[in-house]
Amino acid sequence: MTKPLTLAARWRQRLPIIIIACVAILGTLVLREYLSFEALRENRAALIAFRDSHYLLTAGGFILAYIAIVSFSLPGATAATLTGGFLFGLFPGALFNVFAATVGAVLxxxxxxxxFGRSLAAKIEASDGRVKRLTLAIRANEFPVLFSLRLMPVLPFFVMNVIPALIGVRTSVFAASTFLGIMPGGLIYTWVGAGLGEVFARDETPDLGIIFELHILGPLLGLAALSLLPTILKTLRGKEREI
Incomplete structure (x- = not known):
């Protein structure tokens, strides 16, 4: 039996979450106008000039900034994805975007x-009932479930970073399902960002709802359903054995 943590130890464990929450609140209040599409529009010439003079520094700074936006749950993740496409093109822009988003999510x-996750996971293990059964079902099919949830824009990105941590999902599975699951959406928004030069020239706003159009959303939903097919078949076979 593990020894209960002291109050000081519990606070030390929760310090990263407290820091993230404080930075997220402060960032929402202070940085919202700087991490927006309008800020990109107004500073596009300076950004392009700096990129052309210091490409590696720009790429590294962009990746670190994107990681900070995701890991601290700051506003502006969509604007950052568009910026990646605008500055670096579809490739390597999409790679920078997906890599940075994955690292931020893992952090x-x-x-x-x-x-919270370890203590909550231990409580779930010691409990009985639906929550434990649901948790065990997800753990038995971690990758297909998380991959399909990343593909389908159903839950907010932040929520999908928190829930797996609370139920004890392995880091390797979380990172792989995040990287692969956000890749299609990341490619789409990076592609939109790569075309922002023409959008700016026409003084228009990019169509960020493009991912919800049927010809794009349909294949994503189909891929998500396909990823869950082995899990569904496994469940049905288990029920047949019970009968």
């Missing part, structure tokens, strides 16, 4: 797991 996943 907040670790913070939540350290602060």
């Amino acid at each position: 907040i996943f670790w913070a939540v797991r350290a602060g």
Whole structure:
């Protein structure tokens, strides 16, 4: 039996979450106008000039900034994705975007797991009932479930970083399902960002709802359903054995 943590130890575990929450609140109040599409529109010439003079520094700074936006749950993730496409094109822009988003997601996943996940997972293990059965069902099919949820824009990105940490999903599965699951959406928004030069020239606003159009959303939903097919078949076979 594990020894209960002292109050000081519990606070140390939860310190990363407290820092993230404080930075998220402060960032929402202070940085919202700087992490927006309008800020990109107004500073596009300066950004392009800096990129042309210091490409590697721009790429590194962009990736670090994107990681910070995701890991601290700051506003502006969509604007950052568009910026990646605008500055670096579809490739390597999409790679920068997906990599940075995945790293940021893993960091907040670790913070939540350290602060609450392990103790909550232990409580679930010791409990009985629906929550435990649901948790065990997800753990038995971690990758297909998380991959399909990343593909389908059903839950907010932040929520999908927190829930797996709370139920004890393995880091490797979380990182892989995040990287692969957000890739289609990341490619779409990076592609939109790569075409922002023409959008700016026409003084228009990009269509960020493009991912919800049927010809794009349909294949994503189909891929998500296909990823769940082995899990569904496994469940049906288990029920047949019970009968």
